[in-house]
Amino acid sequence: MSYLPVLILVVIAIALGGAIQILSHVLGPKFPNPMKNSPFECGMPPLGDARHRFSVRFYLVAILFLLFDVEAVFFFPFAVTFREYLGINMFMVLEMAVFVGILLVGYFYVLRKGALEWD
Amino acid sequence: MKQETEQRTLDLGLPDSEHYSVEHDPDDLWGDSQMIINIGPTHPVMHGALRMVAKLSGETIESSYCEFGYTHRAKEKLGENRTYHQFIVYTDRLNYCSALINNVTYAMAVERLMGLEVPERTVWLRMMCAEIARITDHLICIGINAVDLGALSYFLYGFHQREEAYTLIEKLCGARLTTSYTRIGGMMNDAPEGWEKEVKAWVGRTRKVIDEMDRLLTANRIWHRRTVGVGVFTKEDCLKYSYSGPNARAAGIDIDLRRDQPCMFYKDVQFEVPIGKNGDVYDRYAVRLEEIRQSLRILEQCADKIKPGPIWVEDKRVRIPEKHAVYNTMEGLIHHFKFFMTGFDVPAGEAYTTFEAANGELGFYIVSKEAPRAHRLRIRGPSMFHYQGLDTMVQGEKIADLVAALGSINIIAGELDR
Amino acid sequence: MDMIDVEIMLAKVLLIVLMVLQAAPIMAWVERRGAALIQNRLGPNRVGPLGLFQSIADAIKAMFKEDLVPAHVSRFYYLLAPIACLIPAFMTFAVIPMAAPITIEGRSIHFQVADLNVGILYVFAVASLGVFGIIMAGWSSNNKFSLLGSLRSCSQMISYELSLGLSVVALIMVYASVHLGEIVQGQAETLLQLGPIAIPKLGIFVQPLGFLLFLTAVHAETNRLPFDLPEGETEIVAGYHTEYGPMGFSLFMMAEYGNMLTASGLLATLYFGGWQMLPGFAYVHGALGLSGNAHILAGVGLQFLSLLLKVIFFMLLFVWTRWTLPRFRYDQVMDLGWKVMFPLSLVNIFITGALIYLGWI
Numbered sequence: 003m004s005y006l007p008v009l010i011l012v013v014i015a016i017a018l019g020g021a022i023q024i025l026s027h028v029l030g031p032k033f034p035n036p037m038k039n040s041p042f043e044c045g046m047p048p049l050g051d052a053r054h055r056f057s058v059r060f061y062l063v064a065i066l067f068l069l070f071d072v073e074a075v076f077f078f079p080f081a082v083t084f085r086e087y088l089g090i091n092m093f094m095v096l097e098m099a100v101f102v103g104i105l106l107v108g109y110f111y112v113l114r115k116g117a118l119e120w121d
Numbered sequence: 122m123k124q125e126t127e128q129r130t131l132d133l134g135l136p137d138s139e140h141y142s143v144e145h146d147p148d149d150l151w152g153d154s155q156m157i158i159n160i161g162p163t164h165p166v167m168h169g170a171l172r173m174v175a176k177l178s179g180e181t182i183e184s185s186y187c188e189f190g191y192t193h194r195a196k197e198k199l200g201e202n203r204t205y206h207q208f209i210v211y212t213d214r215l216n217y218c219s220a221l222i223n224n225v226t227y228a229m230a231v232e233r234l235m236g237l238e239v240p241e242r243t244v245w246l247r248m249m250c251a252e253i254a255r256i257t258d259h260l261i262c263i264g265i266n267a268v269d270l271g272a273l274s275y276f277l278y279g280f281h282q283r284e285e286a287y288t289l290i291e292k293l294c295g296a297r298l299t300t301s302y303t304r305i306g307g308m309m310n311d312a313p314e315g316w317e318k319e320v321k322a323w324v325g326r327t328r329k330v331i332d333e334m335d336r337l338l339t340a341n342r343i344w345h346r347r348t349v350g351v352g353v354f355t356k357e358d359c360l361k362y363s364y365s366g367p368n369a370r371a372a373g374i375d376i377d378l379r380r381d382q383p384c385m386f387y388k389d390v391q392f393e394v395p396i397g398k399n400g401d402v403y404d405r406y407a408v409r410l411e412e413i414r415q416s417l418r419i420l421e422q423c424a425d426k427i428k429p430g431p432i433w434v435e436d437k438r439v440r441i442p443e444k445h446a447v448y449n450t451m452e453g454l455i456h457h458f459k460f461f462m463t464g465f466d467v468p469a470g471e472a473y474t475t476f477e478a479a480n481g482e483l484g485f486y487i488v489s490k491e492a493p494r495a496h497r498l499r500i501r502g503p504s505m506f507h508y509q510g511l512d513t514m515v516q517g518e519k520i521a522d523l524v525a526a527l528g529s530i531n532i533i534a535g536e537l538d539r
Numbered sequence: 540m541d542m543i544d545v546e547i548m549l550a551k552v553l554l555i556v557l558m559v560l561q562a563a564p565i566m567a568w569v570e571r572r573g574a575a576l577i578q579n580r581l582g583p584n585r586v587g588p589l590g591l592f593q594s595i596a597d598a599i600k601a602m603f604k605e606d607l608v609p610a611h612v613s614r615f616y617y618l619l620a621p622i623a624c625l626i627p628a629f630m631t632f633a634v635i636p637m638a639a640p641i642t643i644e645g646r647s648i649h650f651q652v653a654d655l656n657v658g659i660l661y662v663f664a665v666a667s668l669g670v671f672g673i674i675m676a677g678w679s680s681n682n683k684f685s686l687l688g689s690l691r692s693c694s695q696m697i698s699y700e701l702s703l704g705l706s707v708v709a710l711i712m713v714y715a716s717v718h719l720g721e722i723v724q725g726q727a728e729t730l731l732q733l734g735p736i737a738i739p740k741l742g743i744f745v746q747p748l749g750f751l752l753f754l755t756a757v758h759a760e761t762n763r764l765p766f767d768l769p770e771g772e773t774e775i776v777a778g779y780h781t782e783y784g785p786m787g788f789s790l791f792m793m794a795e796y797g798n799m800l801t802a803s804g805l806l807a808t809l810y811f812g813g814w815q816m817l818p819g820f821a822y823v824h825g826a827l828g829l830s831g832n833a834h835i836l837a838g839v840g841l842q843f844l845s846l847l848l849k850v851i852f853f854m855l856l857f858v859w860t861r862w863t864l865p866r867f868r869y870d871q872v873m874d875l876g877w878k879v880m881f882p883l884s885l886v887n888i889f890i891t892g893a894l895i896y897l898g899w900i
Contacts, residue, residue: 007652008633010552015629018560019622019790023606026786030606039610041682042781043159063694063873067701070881074704077888078660081711085895095892102885109881118877158683165776180687180869271764271866277578343765343865520687520774521868 062117073105162191166269166524169534171508173523180519185512189537196539200498204464205231205305208498213299215502216536218261219254219479220300221290228303229384230474230485234467237306237434244385245427246308249320250300251385251476252416252423253290256327257283258479258531259367259409259416266406266528267338270347275338282327289323292316306439308432317424324417324424331413339410348403352514352526355400362510365503366481368530371408372400378477390422402529438465464493480504480531502536543646551652555632562800563793564594566854573858601785609782616679621783621790624672628797630665634658635804636720638814638842641835650814650839651720658719659711662805663704666760669798670696673779676791680782688778691768691869698876699759699766705884706752709891710809713745713900723813730900742810745900748887750810752880757802759876761795764861768869803853804846811849814842 080098087094112118156177161167170191176183196215200208212223225247232239239247260283264276287297293316294302294309302309338344354364359372369376377394379387395411397404433440441460446453469491475484481503488497507530514530515523568583568591575582583590608614638650655661670693677689711717714725722742730740743750759766768774775781780791807813816824820841829837867875894900 004654007548007552008630010549011555011629011633011652012626014552014556015626016622018556019625022786022790023618023621026602026604026606026784029603030784031603032605032607034607034610038607041609041611041680042776043683060690060694063698066877067697070701071697071704074701074708077705077708078711078717081708082715082717084712084892085715088896095896102888106885113878118873156683156687166774180691267865271767272864273574274578274862277580281579337863338865341865343867346871347865347868519868519870521768524774 066112066117069108070105073101073108076101160520160523161188166527168265168527168532169537171527171532171534171537173511175520175523177520180521182515182518182520182523184516187508187511189508189534192534192538194539197498197500200495200500202494204493205467205495206461206464208495209303209305210299210301213301214535215500215539216258216478216480216483216504216533217298218533219258220298221250221254221302222258222476222478222483224300224303225251226474226476226478226483227485228305229476230472230487231305231467233474234470234472234487234489235305235436235439236468237436237439239306239434240431242311242427242430243308243432245423246312246432247303248385248387248390249317249420249423249427250290250293250302252420253286253320255479256413256416256420257286259413262479262528262531263406263409266402266525266531267344269524269528270344272338272341272344275334278330278334278337282323282330285323285326289316289320292319304439304441306434306436311432317427320420321424324420328414328417331410331417335410339407345403347521347525348401348406348529350399350401350403351518351522352402352529353400354510354514358510358513359400362513363506364481364510365506366477366479367408367412368405368481368503368507370395371397371404373398378475378482382475384476386426389426390419392416392419402525405529466491466493467495475501478503480533480536481507500539502539504530504532504534504537505539508532508537547648548652551650555652556629559629559632559797559800560793563789563796564598566796566799566858567594567597567792569854570858570861573855574862577859577862598789601789604785606784606786608784611681612782613679613681616675617782620672620676620679621787621794622672623675624669624794625790625797627665627669627672628794628801631662631801632797632804634661634719635801635808635846636723636813637846638839639724640720641839643832643835649720650843654720656718658717658722659707659809660717662801663700663707666798666801667697667700669794672794676783677779680779682782684775684777684781685779688775688781691775692762692779695762695766695768695869695872695876696760698873699756699880702752702876702880702884703756703760705881706746706749706756706887707809709749709884709887710742710746712888712891712895713740713742719808719813723808723815726812727815739812739815740900741812741815746810746887746891748883748890750806752884752887753810754806755875755880757806758857758860759872761798761802761857763799763857765864765867766872767861767866768872799854799857800850803850803857806853807846807849813849814846816841817845817848820845 080094083094158175158177159172160175161172162170167173172188172191173185174188175185194214196211199211203211209224209227212227213220215223228247260279264279267273267275290300290302291297292313294300296302354362354368354372356372356374358364359369359374364372364374365376373396375394375396378384379392380394392415395408395415397408442453442456447457448454467487467489469489471486471488473484473486475482477483482501483503484499484501486497486499486501487495490496511527511530511532514526518526571593572582572590583593586592586596608617633652634655636649636651640647640649642648653661673689673692673696677685677687677692680686710722714722716722716725726739726741728740729737730744731738738744758764762768768778780788783791824834824838824841827834827837891900
């Protein structure tokens with residue numbers, strides 16, 4: 003139930019964005035010509051297409067993010083209960099230390115492999 | 122007529138959707154991920170219409186080639202078709218950020234060919250003009266360089282002083298940007314009374330602003346990371362590409378035509394020539410900033426030394442007739458008509474005159490065959506030589522470094538294309 | 540849930556919509572006037588008093604400009620992209636508590652649009668959706684500059700999301716909750732008693748390093764200088780919105796300012812006590828001499844004002860930063876994110892854990 007306002011906000015955002023685009027489409031004049039319809043490439047005829055393979059670096063960032071972010075998500079439940087469990091036993095803290103250790107091993111592996119060199 | 126225009130707009134050589142794909146070798150994964158991109162002529166970083174075609178791998182420029190000529194106006198040819206007097210106006214449009222230096226250098230070139238000695242006051246005035254123009258040019262260069270790297274406020278700090286400098290120039294000749302202030306054998310008119318004092322006051326204010334700008338950016342960590350070691354052009358490269366001016370000095374070449382080939386009264390004023398070491402963007406920035414300070418110093422000395430006196434040579438050939446003579450006497454009117462319609466003959470010979478312009482060595486090579494028009498007029502614009510080195514400078518660096526490098530060598534399209 | 544509940548909910552939704560919608564024109568004005576103030580010039584001062592209506596004039600102008608959808612774009616995604624950017628901008632501010640929950644005539648009212656128990660996690664989840672809009676815009680534009688811009692933006696935003704999340708982990712350890720309302724309430728406790736002055740347990744005091752990391756990361760997330768590479772004007776023309784007409788661009792700007800508003804709201808809530816009253820406000824509240832419901836409502840008003848002032852402070856900080864610093868280079872941004880911020884946020888977690896273990900915070 004508490005997500006209902008969020009849903010309303012989404013609907014409003016879509017409606018607003020759509021309405022503004024439609025309105026400006028209706029109100030604005032239209033003078034298309036071939037030059038306007040070509041992709042902007044600094045006033046020259048484009049050299050080739052924009053849609054072909056691009057550098058693998060960008061892809062690598064996405065993969066790394068996926069790995070580390072999923073690992074980072076595990077921190078949140080731990081963080082919430084950290085104070086509570088601290089008094090009971092230290093096992094959870096040790097567990098988390100091991101987890102961070104594994105994460106760091108991965109991080110240093112990536113670092114050594116040069117995946118974070120942006121040359 | 123209408124049909125013709127339509128034809129022209131349609132036939133632009135744009136790729137249509139059918140053959141709108143780039144040919145590639147499916148096995149060549151690495152080569153295929155490279156992107157060929159046009160940077161310019163209408164790109165925010167290309168100051169003026171310059172074009173660079175770069176082959177990118179990710180964000181790195183693998184190779185590139187530069188193109189120019191989009192603002193070519195056949196200046197040298199115009200020089201052969203206009204009288205010496207008429208050509209003064211065209212010199213404004215060379216390096217329009219420091220038009221006064223072009224005016225002064227051109228006037229010196231023609232005077233040298235004619236063997237004229239301009240009066241002392243004119244020389245001092247010209248020196249002051251040249252230094253004010255140098256300051257405005259450097260303010261633009263380092264300011265725009267900072268804007269390209271995202272620091273807009275820095276630029277506007279300098280811009281305020283530049284506007285004040287233009288007001289000073291406006292008091293001399295009524296124009297702000299395209300001054301056309303010098304005449305062959307003199308100046309358009311004398312400086313208004315108290316102008317030197319105003320210049321001195323402006324120098325004081327500008328010093329404070331320059332210090333302020335220095336504090337804002339020079340020690341900034343981000344600025345350092347963006348400029349140190351970026352766009353390096355070594356001493357050898359500079360010599361190879363015939364670099365001059367601040368760009369060569371930033372690489373450690375100790376040249377300054379004001380000191381090495383003293384013309385005007387540069388021998389009588391104290392100034393230092395700042396020298397860089399690494400030839401990177403930071404050094405070019407630092408050299409220019411220091412040169413502004415030195416120019417302010419020169420200006421101050423000039424303002425002290427300038428004395429009232431005549432501003433025209435006593436040579437009837439080049440001297441523009443007095444207005445009251447033109448309106449009141451027949452001879453005066455004829456003189457005026459002949460002066461502006463046919464111009465004056467310059468003795469046969471050739472001469473190359475150089476001066477340290479804001480960007481480097483600005484030279485006028487004039488071949489005269491005893492006529493009112495030059496037989497050949499060649500202009501050596503420093504930007505031309507600097508632009509040739511851009512490919513070497515940015516090879517293997519990022520697009521963002523291209524921005525920094527191009528801003529730092531201060532290419533002025535008017536001077537480059539001429 | 541009866542009618543009054545629905546009305547209250549709708550009123551809160553309306554408030555959020557108005558705030559986000561107003562953020563764009565007002566911030567555009569603040570940014571231009573602020574820039575002018577920093578740069579010794581006047582800025583827009585012709586339309587309305589102090590140029591306040593400049594943004595409205597701009598909006599009207601943009602509305603009547605030619606809205607060209609170029610022939611080479613993927614139409615559907617091209618038109619969808621600005622909306623996809625706008626949605627998260629609207630959604631994220633919903634969870635920020637604007638005042639303490641009150642009870643009037645047996646009805647408890649929460650001053651946040653969506654009182655979600657996942658709180659901060661919701662913000663992260665939704666905020667990362669913004670990347671989709673940018674990728675869509677870059678790809679559908681079929682232009683190399685757009686593509687480069689969107690790729691840059693995407694890798695920058697996801698890289699800094701990591702540090703953003705991890706810097707908040709340490710904060711959550713301190714307050715033992717992901718619920719923003721509870722975090723704010725936790726900040727009212729006393730950290731240190733210095734004679735008569737009680738220093739509250741604000742996020743900034745217990746997490747100074749975390750605050751700096753978070754501040755840097757939100758600058759990167761909202762694509763503001765010194766991290767404005769996606770739009771890095773001088774390098775890749777206008778980044779992912781190169782091919783967009785006036786209103787498409789305006790929608791992207793609206794989303795950016797909406798994100799800035801949320802970022803400021805989060806900074807205020809997480810590290811500066813959110814709706815906790817500013818020093819002196821409690822005295823004013825007492826001095827008003829009201830009682831009953833009026834007293835409670837005056838408290839709500841003052842709390843909301845406190846939050847608003849804090850948000851405004853951070854918005855101004857964004858503007859101030861923008862007009863002071865130069866821009867990073869792409870690889871430097873990534874280096875900072877992966878090689879400095881990421882390890883530092885892990886270190887921050889360890890330090891926080893140790894301090895909690897020692898019982899200092």
